[in-house]
Amino acid sequence: MSAQRTLLKRTVGSANLRRAIGSALLARLETLVDVLMPEGTPLARTVDGLLKQASSALSANQAQQVWLTLAVIAARLPEAREVASLRRLGELSGAPALLAEAIRRMPTETLRERVEVATGEVLVDVNHLAQTTIMTGIQRVTHEAVSRWHRDHDLSFVCWTADYLALRRATAGETAHALGVSGTDDTHDVGGSALTTVVIPWRSHFVLPEVALEVPRTKRLQALALYSGCATAVIGFDTVPLTSAETTDTNVPGYFMHELAAIRHMDRVATISPAATTEYQGWRTMISSLGVPGPHVRTISLPVEATEPSADNLTATRHRYCVPGVPMVLCVGSHEPRKNHLAVLHAAELLWRQGLDFSLVFVGGNAWHSNRFHRRLAELQATDRPVEAALGVADDTLWALYRLARCTVFPSLNEGFGLPVAESLSSGTPVVTSDFGSMLQIGAEGGALLVNPRDDRAIASAIKTLLTDDLTHARLVREAAARPSRGWEDYARETWDYMVVSNPLPDTVPEP
Secondary structure, eight states: HHHHHHHTTTOOOHHHHHHHHHHHHHHHHHHHHHHHHHOOOOOOOOOOOHHHHHHHHGGGOOOOHHHHHHHHHHHOOHHHHHHHHHHHHHHHHHHHHHHHHHHTTTGGGGGOOOOEEESOOEEOTTTTTOOSSSHHHHHHHHHHHHHHHHHHHHHHEEEOOSSSSOOOEHHHHHHHHHHHHSSSSGGGGGOOOSOOEHHHHESSSEEEEEEOHHHHEEEEEEHHHHHSSEEEEEEEEOOHHSSSSGGTTTTTTHHHHHHHHHHTTTEEEEEEEEEHHHHHHHHHHHHHHGGGOOOOEEOOOOOOOOOOOOHHHHHHHHHHHTTTSOOEEEESOOOGGGGGGHHHHHHHHHHHTTTTTOEEEEEEEOOSSSSHHHHHHHHHTTOOOEEEESSSSOOOHHHHHHOSEEEEEEEOSSOOOHHHHEEEEEHOEEEEEESSSSHHHHHHHHHHHOOOOOOOOHHHHHHHHHHHHHHHHHHHHHHHOOOOOOHHHHHHHHHIIIIIIOOOOOOOOOOO
């Protein structure tokens, strides 16, 4: 019985469905053979002929070829366990049996989808950035980097299908959203249009500039890193779900472990600070016990660059957020426990009870376990304390707030970098921040008061100093102004050079 008849025999559906399966299989086998066979090889015109060509190309039974076969025929990226299972079948029963099993697994729901093997490209995974309406610190970094890469280099943005089983090229609307472009007629398709083409990375550069916590996505990224023949790289923000799991949402540590399982097979990690490098190098030492060398890790520190707000924006922001006649203390960041905002509220209440007159503005959101913060915030507001939490603040308003604040406070318990510390100092505004980790590394260059973030009274004392001691405040302003300048252009150039230019494609895909 021919391979096509074997395939159709397993199908219980209508004649139209059987024809759709045969048509999809023919197109996908053509795509597979075109990649696997030497350049210029004429393609067979039938399923049986293409199966013979594919069987010949798969005779070496290499793991990367098995991965590609599964990906192309299914129009879905496989997991590593699927590659291992099919490879063992091929070793025992030969390439024809391997192909027959791959065809048996072909999902009928993907029959209308075309498959494209992307070879020799730079593919940048911006799935979250291209669709989210939330601009966290991580998303800000991703946006600033990829917008410059897109401007200066030949690359393709890719996103994931809704089920996180396959990659596709970003739509025009998603690309505009990732780049922060507004006013385009294409923004209606943010989130993806009807899927027509699945992209299979093959001997390309694959760059992940954002955090990926979706388990189906990270399982497929792991296999991609192992078997696709791509040069892979990721931005390493921090390992907080590993080192400070108690401060994260319940499921985040488990999700993050799956991401690390993928990253351990990638080529390079560009960490955002020396503190983050220490974390990733420690993790790299841990996985050496698995016989896995892990990726190369290099620090490419985030920039310290301010955006100058306009006079009109300063006026509007002052009118909206400042209490006339009193200084403002600004706290930027999500309200998750790790950010330590309950300690900020307690320190502020200590100072208000001492008679100090100031307002407190929080900017941020998108937090887990923030109920205690919001409950305490409401209690203080009920007693007419001048405190508020703003959500969805635009970038230009945030930069105006940095300029208008007497000081900022950022006593986080764990940070890969601490972007609000750098942004405040680059705006010339002194900051109270933690005396360890990346925050110490940023603050040590001047403009900051460093405190033990687990000591509420130390936080209160530092805020009081910046509110009442004009000499200390002026000194820190001068120190902030004298800090070395480093911009997003520098960061984008250095990350691109490290993750793409100097990250060559492997000569061969190593066998596990």
